Amino acid sequence: MLTADSDMSLRRKLRLAYVVTHPIQYQSPLLRRLALEPDIDLTVFFASDHSVQGYADKGFGSVRVKWDIPLLEGYRYEFLPLIRGATKTSFWAPINAGFYSAFKRGKYDVIWLHGYWSINSIFAMIAAKLLSIPLLLRAEGTLIDRHRSRCRLAIKRIFFFIANHFIDGVLPISTRNRSYWLYYLGPKFPSFSVPYAVDNTYFQEMTASASQSREEFRRSLGLEKKRAIILYASKLIERKRCIDLIDAHLGIKPGERPYLLIVGDGPERSKCEAMVRDAKDLSTRFLGFQNQSQMAKFFDLSDVFVLPSVDEPFGLIVNEVMNAGKAIIVSDQVGCQPDLIEDGLTGKIFPAGDVLALRSAIESLVRNDELRDVLGRRGLERINQWSFEDDIRGLREAFHCVAGLPLRIETHEQVAVNVSA
Numbered sequence: 001m002l003t004a005d006s007d008m009s010l011r012r013k014l015r016l017a018y019v020v021t022h023p024i025q026y027q028s029p030l031l032r033r034l035a036l037e038p039d040i041d042l043t044v045f046f047a048s049d050h051s052v053q054g055y056a057d058k059g060f061g062s063v064r065v066k067w068d069i070p071l072l073e074g075y076r077y078e079f080l081p082l083i084r085g086a087t088k089t090s091f092w093a094p095i096n097a098g099f100y101s102a103f104k105r106g107k108y109d110v111i112w113l114h115g116y117w118s119i120n121s122i123f124a125m126i127a128a129k130l131l132s133i134p135l136l137l138r139a140e141g142t143l144i145d146r147h148r149s150r151c152r153l154a155i156k157r158i159f160f161f162i163a164n165h166f167i168d169g170v171l172p173i174s175t176r177n178r179s180y181w182l183y184y185l186g187p188k189f190p191s192f193s194v195p196y197a198v199d200n201t202y203f204q205e206m207t208a209s210a211s212q213s214r215e216e217f218r219r220s221l222g223l224e225k226k227r228a229i230i231l232y233a234s235k236l237i238e239r240k241r242c243i244d245l246i247d248a249h250l251g252i253k254p255g256e257r258p259y260l261l262i263v264g265d266g267p268e269r270s271k272c273e274a275m276v277r278d279a280k281d282l283s284t285r286f287l288g289f290q291n292q293s294q295m296a297k298f299f300d301l302s303d304v305f306v307l308p309s310v311d312e313p314f315g316l317i318v319n320e321v322m323n324a325g326k327a328i329i330v331s332d333q334v335g336c337q338p339d340l341i342e343d344g345l346t347g348k349i350f351p352a353g354d355v356l357a358l359r360s361a362i363e364s365l366v367r368n369d370e371l372r373d374v375l376g377r378r379g380l381e382r383i384n385q386w387s388f389e390d391d392i393r394g395l396r397e398a399f400h401c402v403a404g405l406p407l408r409i410e411t412h413e414q415v416a417v418n419v420s421a
Contacts, residue, residue: 032074206296236266
């Protein structure tokens with residue numbers, strides 16, 4: 001008699017090819033997690049290695065970025081042959097060869113493509129179609145994105161009309177992203193939820209470790225112990241609207257004004273610093289770009305985190321801070337808001353660009369320790385339900401529908417827990 005385990009050993013693994021521009025710090029942990037699934041044989045194809053080698057990111061003010069967390073460990077990968085390299089991605093860069101030969105050689109059952117608006121993505125779609133391999137698409141688009149001309153929107157509609165014949169399913173990262181696919185591809189198009197998540201365990205462990213040296217870190221920044229701390233951590237670019245946060249912060253009476261820590265860099269930094277300098281404010285600290293492994297100590301030290309962006313596709317930094325159990329304030333144009341931040345329950349929401357509303361939200365939390373604690377605790381509970389395990393379940397449902405992979409409800413992690421029990 002065959003058991004479930006012996007039956008699995010007799011079945012061939014599902015061969016999965018994941019295609020993406022470059023190693024991405026937010027995606028590497030998910031790829032390592034997916035590689036643990038015993039019945040999935042994963043190979044990742046990268047177009048560029050610039051994130052591994054280090055690159056000047058204009059979003060961070062041309063700071064040279066080289067991530068200090070492992071980007072290529074724990075899964076099998078290949079770099080596709082380069083025709084045209086790039087240190088940033090665009091429709092025409094990078095350009096690679098070898099999609100058809102790589103897919104044919106690997107005899108893949110499913111192609112998972114990240115992003116669609118590039119010549120490489122079109123190459124991948126065509127290669128998958130020629131080889132009759134089902135293709136799943138994951139991307140970040142939302143309907144609250146930046147304004148586009150009628151001509152560009154018309155081109156986009158034509159693109160999706162054609163792409164509809166090359167894509168077998170989409171993998172929405174959020175409620176707003178699902179609405180985007182519904183709008184462009186219609187209600188009958190196959191859709192499988194694979195939410196944008198982070199490594200919750202990693203950030204919770206890192207925050208717990210950072211808490212051991214919290215007061216030492218506070219002293220190193222010259223911050224008084226009993227004064228509340230507001231944290232901004234993102235690129236200093238126009239659509240992130242750090243300038244709105246500074247405006248709101250400066251409007252608080254000096255005697256009641258909390259500290260404002262600004263972690264990040266970018267072209268808006270000089271404008272933000274000038275605003276603080278002109279106001280003779282001594283409560284704001286510009287701390288520049290901080291690498292991934294350093295972020296937990298800022299999350300732990302802060303009392304309130306604010307992301308005031310407009311046109312924000314998702315905002316994974318919110319996931320990270322929620323793992324620290326901190327109160328969150330976001331604008332209503334932050335993509336993760338409908339899924340993660342419920343006003344008054346897991347955080348505070350304000351209308352994007354409304355400085356007075358943002359100031360009011362900050363003051364309500366700065367003055368109420370109990371409310372901050374409640375929102376932070378509920379936020380932590382919520383983010384624990386938005387994890388890589390949800391991603392694996394969504395991917396398994398997609399693989400089952402497009403390639404016939406037997407559908408398992410339990411993920412590898414849950415099976416391990418059940419076996420040990």
